[in-house]
Amino acid sequence: MPRERTHLRYQLYRSRARTLAATSAAQLQHELELAGPTDIDLSQVRFDAINAQALDACERWEDPHFLWDEVIGWKAKEPLSLDIAIWFEEELCGLCFANPNNSRQRIRIVRLEGRPREAHPLKNRIAALAVSAIEHYAVIIGSRFIEVQEPLEGAISIYKRLDFYEDAEGRLVKTVESLVS
Amino acid sequence: MHGVIRNPHIRKRSSAQENKPVKVELTASQRRILQVLATGIEGEPDVLAGRP
Numbered sequence: 001m002p003r004e005r006t007h008l009r010y011q012l013y014r015s016r017a018r019t020l021a022a023t024s025a026a027q028l029q030h031e032l033e034l035a036g037p038t039d040i041d042l043s044q045v046r047f048d049a050i051n052a053q054a055l056d057a058c059e060r061w062e063d064p065h066f067l068w069d070e071v072i073g074w075k076a077k078e079p080l081s082l083d084i085a086i087w088f089e090e091e092l093c094g095l096c097f098a099n100p101n102n103s104r105q106r107i108r109i110v111r112l113e114g115r116p117r118e119a120h121p122l123k124n125r126i127a128a129l130a131v132s133a134i135e136h137y138a139v140i141i142g143s144r145f146i147e148v149q150e151p152l153e154g155a156i157s158i159y160k161r162l163d164f165y166e167d168a169e170g171r172l173v174k175t176v177e178s179l180v181s
Numbered sequence: 182m183h184g185v186i187r188n189p190h191i192r193k194r195s196s197a198q199e200n201k202p203v204k205v206e207l208t209a210s211q212r213r214i215l216q217v218l219a220t221g222i223e224g225e226p227d228v229l230a231g232r233p
Binding site for chain 1: 204205206207208209210211213214215217218219221222223224225226227228229230231232233
């Protein structure tokens with residue numbers, strides 16, 4: 001049952017990418033605290049799947065821009081995809097869905113939304129947190145590029161701060177570096 | 182009564198080790214993302230990818 005094995009393998013990869021992103025954030029918090037007092041506790045950031053708990057929390061968002069429950073169907077159809085719910089303690093602050101192409105060379109960020117309209121503890125950090133998790137996933141599965149699908153005009157400068165650039169075909173991409181051991 | 186047999190290969194961790202975060206190996210790009218994460222990006226819109 002190769003499909004089942006692939007499904008399980010990528011489930012492990014997703015879980016590992018989310019764990020690495022959370023551990024990196026906690027590591028950053030530790031370094032920041034060594035330097036002095038901080039205004040946020042990044043060790044409280046959690047990365048989880050978009051599951052029933054996340055969808056339930058999303059229902060309490062004020063007027064979200066997307067129907068995030070659609071992602072449940074996408075996940076079933078795309079076994080290599082990466083879904084991320086970004087939490088600060090028990091507060092859902094962001095949701096993301098990214099999907100590699102068939103060759104896995106390119107991962108597209110299909111949807112990314114921070115909790116709309118209301119203030120939340122991870123405001124101005126959602127893109128960095130999501131890209132961090134996606135980049136860990138990209139390294140694990142051997143992707144070469146991360147691409148933002150349909151970035152809104154106001155979001156392009158945010159991605160450029162995270163090393164994205166426009167390629168020869170005008171796509172907003174980021175080259176994935178590999179770990180050098 | 183038998184005494185407790187200890188496995189010599191299992192070492193008890195000190196509390197200092199337990200409090201220390203696990204070190205994740207990062208690429209240069211991932212380290213730059215963390216630098217941005219530390220400060221945040223002012224003016225980040227709610228929708229960052231996808232067309233509502």
